[in-house]
Amino acid sequence: MNSNTATMCSLKLAGVSRAFGAVAAVDSVNLSLAAGSFTAMVGPSGCGKTTLLRMMGELEIPSAGQISRTSGTVSFCFQEPRLLPWRTLLENVALPLELTGVERHERLERAARALALVQLDDAHTRYPHQLSGGMQMRASIARALVSRPQLLLLDEPFSGLDEITRHELDAELRALWERERFTAIVVTHSIPEAAFLAERVLVFSPRPARVVADIATPMIVRDARAWTSDALAACVREASTALLHAIVEARR
């Protein structure tokens, strides 16, 4: 279903496998992800989707196969916020720039802008432990965005949060992507979340992970905030149902 040419391709996986000892986690995955696309990866717990994501982010080396991608900044958003407890929020968000040698004044300014993107304008001088889990996760996303990545990899970023906060952050992430148009790949357990966020959903088999379904979700949201809640809810519901059908079909 993906007809993008190689030049448009932001990320290309050819026969990528990964084994931990005798256990195969990922089994020869072939994928081609277009630049500026939003892809969700769903599948049963422990199936190897996270391993695949980590290989995309070069946190893990494939046992076999190749991952090639066009050059550009990559950001990784972990399942937990992973903020440094001894730094203020602003300093935490500025960290990626600091490590690449961006001058202090500029990096703090950019960090402040990234915090504004995730609605944390008023929390610059707070320390992580003074914030709720949702705010910490927002800060973690701001830190991932501060280096203006071309590729954003998210590993179940909101799974530890309550439903309401999670939905809020999903909407924010989606709006950010609309605006910035980075290539986004998110691993999630939640079918409605996948349906809401992504244009394309990859369904994985139980371990070792293999793509069993590659589904284009209807482009439900152009600008999620412009929609009425009823229309949005109906649309997500519809997309979720379609996705669920596809998953069940793929299992047969």
Add this chain to the structure above:
Amino acid sequence: MTPRASIRGAMRARILSTMRACIGPTATIVTAIAAWAIFKYSFSVKDFMLPSPLGVARVFLEDPSPFLLGMRETAISAVIGFSIAVVGGVLLGSVLSLSRTIERSVYPVTLLFQMVPLVAIAPLLVIWCGFGRPAIIASTVIVSIFPVIANTLAGLRARDPKLDELFAVLGAGRLACWWKLALPSAVASIVTGLRISAGLATIGTISGEFIAAEGGPRAPLGMLIMTSLRQFQTDRVFVSVALAACVGFALFGFVSVASRVLLARWTRGR
């Protein structure tokens, strides 16, 4: 309550609790001095064996200047030696943490070094550094550096592997990982090492002074103890010992307060 008012309230509460904590030890000291006086007078112990508390106080008050000068000398050596031990210990601990191989080959040797009695090395220090301050400082460093090395190493090793991974994703170099992640993570552990080593530093200084100090008007406390001993001026020994204890206590107190301030910032939310 405004934050500032709450800070002031917290400070007042802390001062009050500190004062309350001092009542017990003060009572113990007063009791000990009283017992000392009673023992001395009821058994009429000779002055050179055990001077009276009043006699000790008199010796000090009649001419405090040699004691205070000696205290100053001792304090300077202790502070310089301790500072070298802190910086050197953190650096050495960091170098050791760079690789398992280096750690395995060097750490046991530092342990062994720690086991050698200082009194046995001290004459060598005199041969290498001559009489005077350098040998005394060297003796201070030798005694107090080990806890800093050990705790730095432990702290650097105990950092959160998830944060390590974050730094790897962000493409941080080795130096950046050390300075911005490992060292801040290790602060709590290093501070524990500093407390232990602050207590040891004065011991190292006084021991060094026993062997390597020079006499004269600026004789440090260790030297005063030795010369007073030779002349059976036990009351002067008592004064010097008490002042040496003060130096040790001051150093330890300073490190404790400084570490509390530092930790308040570093261990937020942990």
